[in-house]
Amino acid sequence: MKVFPLIFERKKETPTEYIKKPDIAIKNPEEFFPSHFLRTQLNLPSLSEPTVVRHFTNLAMRNFSVDTHFYPLGSCTMKYNPKLNEELAFQDEFIFLHPYQKEEDFQGILEIIYDLEKLLCEITGMERFSFGVSAGAHAELVGMLIVNAYFKKRGEKRKKVIIPDSSHGTNPASASMCGFEVEVVKSRDDGLINIEELKKIVDQNTAAIMLTNPNTLGLFEEEILKIKEIIKKNGALIYYDGANFNALLGITKPSLMGCDIIHLNLHKTFSAPHGSGGPGLGAVGVRKDLVSFLPVPLVDKKNDHYYLNYNLENSIGRVRSFYTNIVPLIKAYSYILRLGKEGLKRIAQISVLNANYIREKLKDIFLVSSPKRCMHEVVFSCKEKKEKGVTAQDIAKRLIDYGIHPPTMYFPLIVKEALMIEPTETESKDTLDYFIEVMKKINQEIKESPSILKDAPLLSFTKRVNETQAARNPILRWEKCGV
Amino acid sequence: MSYIPHTQQDIEKMLQDIGLSSIDELFLQIPSSLKIKDLNIPSALPEKNLKEKIRKLAKKNNPLYNFNSFLGAGIYSHYIPSALKYLSNQPQFLTAYTPYQAEISQGILQALYEYQSYICILTGLEVSNASLYDGASALAEAVLMSLRINKKNKVLLSRSIHPQYREVVKTYLAPHDFIIKEIPFTEKGFLDLKILEEELEDASCFALQSPNFFGLVEDLGKIRRIVKEREVILILVTNLLSLAILKEPSQEGVDIVCGDTQVLGGFPSWGGSTCGFLAAKKEFLRQIPGRLVGETCDKEGKRAFCLTLQTREQHIRREKATSNICTNHSLEAIRTAIYLALLGREGFEKVALYSLNLAHYLYECLGKIKKVDFPFSSRFFNEFVWKIDNAKRVLEKLYEKKIIGGLLLEKYYPELKDCVLSFTPETKTKEEIDEFISILSSIV
C-alpha cells in the first residue's frame, strides 16, 4: 500500500512558470544538433508550486531532527544549530559569488576564511589549515595523501597505517583508498589502546597511526604521550581524527599531543547543521613542516589584500572541483565569534558533564563499556539483554516510541550490542532526565514484556522497516521511469 | 555565552549525583602537561555586533548580480525559484543527519529516492547513488570504480574535461601505480578519436565530458563504437541540463555517468557546496560508492524506504569499502530533486532551450564583430569559446563597464591564447547581450 505518493505518482499539473521567454527567435534543438543526438522522451513529472511545496513540506514533517527531538547520535555531535548562523551564511553576497570572478570581488569571503583559519590554529595549536575538504572522511583522505607524499619525498617506503580496532570505519577506508595496508591495534579491556600491542606492531614500515581522542568509547587516551613517543621514535606520523573534539575545546590542543596532521568536522564541533547527511565541511590542520603538502589553495594576506595562494611546493593537489563549502564555513566562523573563548571551553565542560550524568544514572541497568570515566559520549553494551531476546536495535527502535532519536547502534565494533550516546552540551538536564527515565522504563519492559521491543516502534507511522527485503531485492528508483 | 541551557543549580545537582564537587574533576585523566590555560581568541560577541561584523564582510564581496556576467565553466547561474531554499532549508531536513533509522526518516529517504530516480530518468542508467561531494570527486570515484571492476591499470582522460576535475582525479590516483593518459582534442575542439583508438589497449576506462569544457557536444555514437569493441568502461561527465535535449547517455553505451548537479538549482556559492552525481549500469551496483536508498515496506506492508546495500560502505566494510565517504552532500541532492519538481518537464525543457538559444544568439552577434574569431565548431550547448586579440585587456575593459565577459582559457590550456569561454543562462536578456556586444565593439 502506498500512502505518501512519490513525486512521480502525482497526477500531471500545469507547472508554475519561473522564466520569461527571451526576446529572440527561439529555434528548436533540431536546428542545432543532428537528430540522432536528440532525446525522444523525457518522463519528468509536471506539478504546480503549491503541490510541490505541500509534497516536500510533508516529507520534511516525517523526520526526527535536532530542532524537533533529542538526537544523541554518538560520534556525530548533534548539537543545536544556531539560527543566527543561517541568516548570516545565506546572505546573497556570499551565495551569488562565482569562483572564477576576480579576487578583488571576493575579498569578504577570503577575509572570513583567513580569520577562521587563524582561530582554528589557536584552538588546536596547528600551524595552518586548509578548508579544501568536504567532510571528515575527505579530510582523512587528504591526511593520508599527505602522509604518502611526505614519505615519498623523503625516499622512504612505508606502506602501513596503524588504526585502533575502535576506530570509525572511515579511518581504514581512507587509508586503504590511499594504498596503505591497515594494521589494527587492539584495545585493552578498559577501552584504551593497548600500548604493549602497539609497540609490537610499530616498525620501519609504519607510515602513521590514525587516532581519535577521546576515542570512540568516549575515553581520553591517557597514555597519549607514550603513544606519541613510540610513534615519533619510529619516524612515523600521527593523524588525529577530530570528530570527538567537542570534549576538548579550550581544555587541550592536538598539537600538544604530538599530532602532525589533524582534521576537524565543522558540522559537528562547530555547529554547522548536518543537512540530512551533508553538506558539512572538514578542515585539515598540519604542523609547520607539513604545510607545503596541503591541498591548494591556501588563503594568505599581503598588506590589506587577501589572495589565493597556489604556491605550495609539495602540495598533494586538489580533492574538490572548487575550494570550499562556504555556507558551513561561515557558520563555523560565526559560531566561534559568538561563543568566544569562554563559551568554547564551556562546550567541553558541559558536554562531558552531560555524558557522565547519563553514565552515572544508567550504569546500574546497562553495562558500561569501560570502568573509566567517559568524556563527551558514553557507550553501553546491551548484550545481557539478549537473554530476553532483546537486541540493541530493539531498544533503539523502542526509544522512537518515546520521541527520542536512537543513539548510534553497533558501534564501536569492539563492544557487543553497543549503544553510543552523545548528548552534547545543548541538551538540558530536563531532557537528560526524561531520557534516563525512558531508558529505565524500557529496561522494565525488557524484563516484563520483551515482545513490545521486538515489535517496536509501535507508535510511529512507519513501523519497523524490512531492511532485509531492501537488500535482497534492491529497488533503487521509481520503477515506471521507463529506464 | 553559549547555547547551554543549564542553570547553576542544574550543574551542581548533576555533579552531586555523579559524586564530584567540580567540573574540573571530569578532566583529571588528562595529563596536566597537556592542559591549556586559556584560548587566545576574542571574548564572545553579542548577536548584534556579530551581525554587523559579518554584514560588513559580506559587503566586501561583489557578487554576480552586480554584473552582466557570462561566466560558466562548471558553475552556472540559472534561475533558482524562491520556493527551493524555503523547502530545502526546513529544519527537519537541515538539522537531521543520515537517515540510519528508517522509521523516523521517511521524508529524507523518499526525497533522496526521488533524487535517485530523477538522475536515472535523465541519464537512462539504472542506478544512481544519493550524492557525492561534487563533480570532480564523483569523476574520481567513477574512475576508482572502473579500476576495481576490471582490475586493469590504465586510465584514459579526455583533455577537454574540466581542468580542475582532471586535477582531482590525478590527486586521488597519485598514491597508486595507475597510469593516466590524456586524450587531446582536435582543432575543432572535439575529442581526437584517432589518438583515442591508439590508446585504448589495456585501458580500464575512458572518461570524457560532453558537453565538454568548451561547451561542445561530442558525437557519443562514434565514441561508443570505438570504445565498446575493446571492453573499456565508458565514463561520461555531463551537464544534466543538456539532458533535457540530448539523448540519454545510456543509449550511447555509457557505463557510468557523473558530474555536478549545481546546474539544477544550486547557488553559485563560490563553488561550494555543490553535489556530485553518479549513475551506473545495474551490473556495477555493488561497486557503487556512496549511499543508496531502496524501496521496501514496513511490518504492516506500507511502502517505506531505507538505506540499503550498506555492506559496500565504510561503516561496515571498513578498509574494503567501495569508498570512504560518510557525510556526503544529501541536502544538495534534495535541492536538485526540489528544483526539478518545481520546474516540471516543461520548465526544465525551457531552461535548456532558452539557454541554448541565447548562447547561439550571442555567438552570432559576436561573429559580426570583425576582430572576433571562433577556434572551434559551433556544435555547442550553452557555452562556447571565442577569440580576440589581447583578450585579457578586452575583458578588463569590459569589467570596468560591469560586464564579466567570460573565463580566459590560457591559464588552463596554454595553446588557447586569447580565448574566452562564455555562458548564457536562460535569464540572460537580449538587452544584456546587445549591451555586451556594443561595448565590446567600442573597445576593439
Added chain:
Amino acid sequence: MDKLFFTKTHEWVKIEDGTALVGITDYAQKELGDVVFVELPKKGEKFRQFSRFGTIESTKAASEIYLPLSGEIIEVNEALNKNPELINQSPYEGGWIVKIRIEDKKEVENLLDETSYEKFLKESS
C-alpha cells in the same frame, strides 16, 4: 549428522570421496543475520586451504568465507543467487555454497572436528 569438519572461521566441510561440500555453520548464519547476497566463485577456480573464496552479505555485515580445504570449484549453489536466505534456513543442507575437488586429503588435520568446534565456540563467547 554426517562427519563434518570445521574451521575457526565457521565454515563446515563434508567430505565424500574425492570431493567435498562447503558451507557456513549455524553459529555463523545467526551472527550474520538475514543473508541478502552471496558472492560466489566461478567453476574451475582454484583456492588454497583457508584462502578467501567468496563473501556473504547480510544487512549489517559482510563476511569473507574461507575454503576449508585446498581444491578446485566444481559446482556452485546457484540457488543462492535467487534465495540467499537458504543459508539462514538450512545452513548444512539447502544452504551449501560450493562443491570442490579436494587436492590433499591430509589437510583435514588442520581442521576441527565437531567436538573441538563446539569447544571452540564455547571458549570464544
